[in-house]
Amino acid sequence: xxxxxxxxxxxxxxxxxxxxxxxxxxxxxxxxxxxxxxxxxxxxxxxxxxxxxxxxxxxxxxxxxxxxxxxxxxxxxxxxxxxxxxxxxxxxxxxxxxxxxxxxxxxxxxxxxxxxxxxxxxxxxxxxxxxxxxxxxxxxxxxxxxxxxxxxxxxxxxx
Amino acid sequence: xxxxxxxxxxxxxxxxxxxxxxxxxxxxxxxxxxxxxxxxxxxxxxxxxxxxxxxxxxxxxxxxxxxxxxxxxxxxxxxxxxxxxxxxxxxxxxxxxxxxxxxxxxxxxxxxxxxxxxxxxxxxxxxxxxxxxxxxxxxxxxxxxxxxxxxxxxxxxxx
DNA sequence: TATTGTTATACTCTATAACTATA
DNA sequence: TATAGTTATAGAGTATAACAATA
Numbered sequence: 001x002x003x004x005x006x007x008x009x010x011x012x013x014x015x016x017x018x019x020x021x022x023x024x025x026x027x028x029x030x031x032x033x034x035x036x037x038x039x040x041x042x043x044x045x046x047x048x049x050x051x052x053x054x055x056x057x058x059x060x061x062x063x064x065x066x067x068x069x070x071x072x073x074x075x076x077x078x079x080x081x082x083x084x085x086x087x088x089x090x091x092x093x094x095x096x097x098x099x100x101x102x103x104x105x106x107x108x109x110x111x112x113x114x115x116x117x118x119x120x121x122x123x124x125x126x127x128x129x130x131x132x133x134x135x136x137x138x139x140x141x142x143x144x145x146x147x148x149x150x151x152x153x154x155x156x157x158x159x
Numbered sequence: 160x161x162x163x164x165x166x167x168x169x170x171x172x173x174x175x176x177x178x179x180x181x182x183x184x185x186x187x188x189x190x191x192x193x194x195x196x197x198x199x200x201x202x203x204x205x206x207x208x209x210x211x212x213x214x215x216x217x218x219x220x221x222x223x224x225x226x227x228x229x230x231x232x233x234x235x236x237x238x239x240x241x242x243x244x245x246x247x248x249x250x251x252x253x254x255x256x257x258x259x260x261x262x263x264x265x266x267x268x269x270x271x272x273x274x275x276x277x278x279x280x281x282x283x284x285x286x287x288x289x290x291x292x293x294x295x296x297x298x299x300x301x302x303x304x305x306x307x308x309x310x311x312x313x314x315x316x317x318x
Numbered sequence: 319t320a321t322t323g324t325t326a327t328a329c330t331c332t333a334t335a336a337c338t339a340t341a
Numbered sequence: 342t343a344t345a346g347t348t349a350t351a352g353a354g355t356a357t358a359a360c361a362a363t364a
Binding site: 022023024025028029030031034036045049052068069115119124126127129134137138142144147148149151 | 181182183184185186187188189190191192193195196197204207208211227228274275277278279281282283284285286288289293294296297298300301302303304305306307308310311314
Binding site: 220234235257258 | 321322323324325326332
C-alpha cells in the first residue's frame with residue numbers, strides 16, 4: 001500500500017477545536033473522547049482495555065502484559081485498582097501456584113457492558129456530525145481497524 | 160443515525176492479540192499503538208496533542224485546557240515537560256501579562272513532524288494487514304473522523 | 319472582584335530494579 | 342536456575358484546592 005501524508009493541510013485558526021492534522025493526530029484526539037466517555041463510569045483507558053480482555057474470558061496475568069504492551073508491574077498496578085473496586089477477582093492457579101488467574105466479577109461484567117455502550121454511543125454521536133453515509137462508514141471502519149489490529153498482532157506472534 | 164452494537168461477536172481464544180469487541184475497544188487499542196509509535200520520539204500522547212496544536216500556530220495557555228479537555232494545572236504539567244526538553248517556548252503576553260503565549264521551538268517543530276510521520280507510517284503498516292481497498296479505506300476514514308471531531312467541537316462551542 | 323496561571327497534594331499508569339514464591 | 346508476579350521507587354498526567362499575579 002502506498003502512503004502519503006494527505007491530510008496535513010492549512011493551519012486552522014487557534015482555539016478552534018481539537019488539532020486534526022494527520023492520521024496519528026486524529027487518533028490521538030479520538031482516544032481523548034474515549035477517555036471522556038469512560039470517565040462517566042470512573043474508568044481509565046488502561047482499565048477499560050483490561051476489562052475488555054477479561055470480558056472475553058478469564059486470563060492469566062502472565063499473558064496480560066504482552067497483550068496490553070506494558071510491563072508486568074504495570075499490570076499489577078491496574079489490577080490492584082480493579083480489585084479494590086471489586087471489578088475483578090484474583091487467585092492462584094491450581095497446578096502452578098506462581099500463576100495468577102483473573103476473571104471479571106458480576107459487577108465487573110456489568111461495568112464493562114455499560115462502558116462499551118457508553119463509549120460506542122458517544123462515538124456514534126460524534127460520527128453523527130458527518131453526512132449520513134459517512135457517519136455510518138466511519139463507524140464501520142472501526143470494525144475493520146479491529147480486524148487490522150488482530151491480523152497485525154497475529155503476524156507478530158511467535159509460532 | 161441508528162446505532163447497534165454490531166461488532167460484539169463471539170469471544171476469541173484468550174492470549175490472542177488485543178481485545179477488539181466494540182468501537183470503543185478498537186479505539187482504545189488503536190490509541191495504544193499510537194502511544195507505542197510515539198515512544199520512538201520519547202513523546203507521550205498528551206505531549207503529542209499539545210505539539211499538534213502548537214504546530215498549527217502559537218497559542219495562549221488559557222485556550223489549551225479547553226482544547227485538550229483537561230484542567231489548567233494539567234496544562235502546566237505537560238508544558239513543563241516540553242519546556243524542559245526545549246520543544247516549546249513560554250512567555251508572558253504583552254498587553255495582558257496574566258496570559259502565557261506558547262509556541263514551538265525549531266526543535267519542537269522538527270519533533271512533531273517526525274512524530275506525525277512515524278505515527279502515520281505505523282498506522283499505515285497496521286492498515287496494510289487488510290485487503291488493499293480496505294487498507295486505503297480505513298486510513299481515509301480517519302480523515303473523516305477528523306472532520307467529525309471538528310464539527311462536533313464546533314457545535315459545542317459557545318457563540 | 320474576576321481572570322490567568324501556578325503550586326501543593328494525591329491518585330493512576332508507566333518503567334526499571336530488586337525481590338519473593340514456586341517450579 | 343528459571344518463571345510468575347510483586348514491591349520499591351521515580352516520572353508523567355490527571356484532578357481538586359489554595360494561592361499569586363494581573364486586570
